[in-house]
Amino acid sequence: MNPDTSKAVASSAQNTPTFRVMARVGYLVLGIVHIIIGAIAVSVAVGAGGGEADQGGAMEQVSRVPFGTVVLWVIALGLFALGVWQIGEAVVERDPDTKKKWGRRVKYLGAAIAYFAIGATALTYALGGQSDSSRSTETLTAQLLAAPGGIALVVLIGLVVLGVGVAFVVRGIRRSFEKQLSLPAGKVGDGVRTLGVVGYVTKGIAIAVVGVLFLVAALTHDPEKAGGLDAALKSLADLPFGQGILWLVGAGLVIYGVYCFARAKYARL
Template structure:
């Protein structure tokens, strides 16, 4: 039987056992990507190089290992499934408060877009291509700044990204991520809460710095200052005690990756 509405289709997708397994696999591959990004950030902090500390850098590292292309395709499938799941969540949002309902829908769709973007990066590498997020960000920023009102648009993008980073930090401190999990009692549940708190705060710091870079690029009229996650993390190294901060953020991203593994097991789907 073919569902006769988008909401019915979303409900059918969520009730599919195969789709639930694919969505949980998406959390696993998301965790793998964050662990690799965190490891690259730490290698940068200790002066060992390591490549780009972003999704592209993580995919490049995966592509180099035996059967790396197979892993990349699994990442593509897992993250695309997770993205579709988030879209289904948006359709099925039932909060009676209209403002809250649409706010949550926007958040769910935004999360889905992020999953699709990471999955798209994996797809590029799975097909044998490469991606340079720093150059892409600089070019996009330069094009926007050259357009009428472009400076304001770049500032708004930076503020939105900064807001997302702050939201991650707040979510970690308040442990609001718990409502999406079915945690067991005892030390296992406590351990997962700790992983989530540390991971969300670390990821929030990294994302917030990306937003700050966009604002700085707009204020200084220098699109080269804008960059993705790699540029944000490496900019931390230039601060006083920056290498220590970068090491801690990198370790926190690894913790977030481990949390994603736990989320794959205990997420409410």
């Protein structure tokens, strides 16, 4: 299949009403996941426990509610659809500037991988399994550190994750996320912009901390220093005024979740 045919097929699929609805459902369930993670982080900050503040912890909380398995299946299918949508965006990208075109394609593909990963976690819990992302991250980091050139690779992973976090912060500050939305004029549009700014900045901080943990693990040769989102958020509590910072980041993730609800309605699809 030549590139033009691939673009035509991808564009045709994206224009189907069913696929658009599934993509919007994907944003809705992404919002649910972030709200639960943020709520867990806030509960940790106030000393109420709350479980793992990551995708696995969020899915575990969902699995405990009535009809939780059904909800998990909806989350998985919605995120898989959203991931496929991002791949389609990468395929049909036509910016005449080659550098910008490939930059956007990398962004779309990175988002697709993230959505697929969260969707896979939801599917694991829907099928009755469990996921320990922090332990998996430590194991993978230990294997990398033990391999030839592994330290450099862990540093590279840390820098990439840190860069993604910084990109989220910049996107929030510059409000570049607005390009993906069709916002109404007035207070509603202003409200969605505010949610986006706060949400992107706080999520970026959380992701950046994950990157820093990878760098610390590489520099200290200690894989236990590495961890996923749960480890990153809980590490904030060890900082001066850490509980307050963790509370703010958790609240910010909740706000990002609410923004995802708005994005489900106003996203350009």
